[in-house]
Amino acid sequence: MSYQPEFKCMFNSLIFDADGVLMDSMPCHADAWVRTFSEVGIDIVRQDIYDIEGSNHVGVIKLIFKKAGLEADPEIIEKLRVRKRELFLKNKKIAPFDGMYDLLKTLKSHFHLAVVSGSDRPIVDSMINEFYPDIFEVTISGADVTNGKPHPEPYLKAMKILEVEKENCLVIENAPLGVDSAKNAGIHCVAVSTYVDTEKLKRADQIFQDHSQLLKFLADLEPLR
Structure with missing residues (x-):
């Protein structure tokens, strides 16, 4: 301790x-984010999400995009938010x-x-x-x-x-x-x-x-x- x-x-x-x-529940969250970002050409692993855990969806998306050298506009943020939630609830193993x-x-x-x-x-x-x-x-x-x-x-x-x-x-x-x-x-x-x-x-x-x-x-x- x-x-x-x-x-x-x-x-x-x-x-x-x-x-x-x-x-x-974080492995399930992380897997949903990994899949979501892969669909827009950004490859991450679970640990990338664990390290920024706690941020809301806007924060997660902006941080991952920034790490990839990209910017996330409001339209893509909303699209990825909806997709991640869909994947999490569909494959919820918590x-x-x-x-x-x-x-x-x-x-x-x-x-x-x-x-x-x-x-x-x-x-x-x-x-x-x-x-x-x-x-x-x-x-x-x-x-x-x-x-x-x-x-x-x-x-x-x-x-x-x-x-x-x-x-x-x-x-x-x-x-x-x-x-x-x-x-x-x-x-x-x-x-x-x-x-x-x-x-x-x-x-x-x-x-x-x-x-x-x-x-x-x-x-x-x-x-x-």
């Missing part, structure tokens, strides 16, 4: 990234991480719970409704913000809707851009190294190597009273 100094504060709100934290639902069901009695994802609203809703029904008070998708991760807007928006203060919030992430988003918003953040090396998550306040370590940490949290 990789740690920064342990927290000396308590929280009343836990804000979760979805893909890679709640759901083992599952929640073991133990997460039962733990969140318990935590719900003591904390405000929210989800902040870079994925499109239909994708986020399909995952949350199927695997985490009646758990979260607030769900923010990539389509609900003007600026996706690493911009602070997604987490600031969730915090505003929850009507909580940033010092009482904890973000749970697994992606470098997601960690940056939380820290840019001034919010405490822990990260689990699901698909990237821990070195890429070094801005997080605390880092876990796997979900078993993350679950133990969350189960031991003392709520703010």
Whole structure:
């Protein structure tokens, strides 16, 4: 387990990234993006997507196009967004991480719970409704913000809707851009190294190597009273 100094504060709100934290879903997302970009002549691999995970569809497309030395206009962005969502939902092979639902069901009695994802609203809703029904008070998708991760807007928006203060919030992430988003918003953040090396998550306040370590940490949290 990789740690920064342990927290000396308590929280009343836990804000979760979805893909890679709640759901083992990033391979499916990555495969959909690989296929989508290949159809416009851009060859990438899964790791290219893992490294920019957390960004919304606009951010993903612009970053991949930039890496290929190209520019993405609004028309191509919309075309690729629709195609990627179609491929993801058609070939959806995902599952929640073991133990997460039962733990969140318990935590719900003591904390405000929210989800902040870079994925499109239909994708986020399909995952949350199927695997985490009646758990979260607030769900923010990539389509609900003007600026996706690493911009602070997604987490600031969730915090505003929850009507909580940033010092009482904890973000749970697994992606470098997601960690940056939380820290840019001034919010405490822990990260689990699901698909990237821990070195890429070094801005997080605390880092876990796997979900078993993350679950133990969350189960031991003392709520703010």
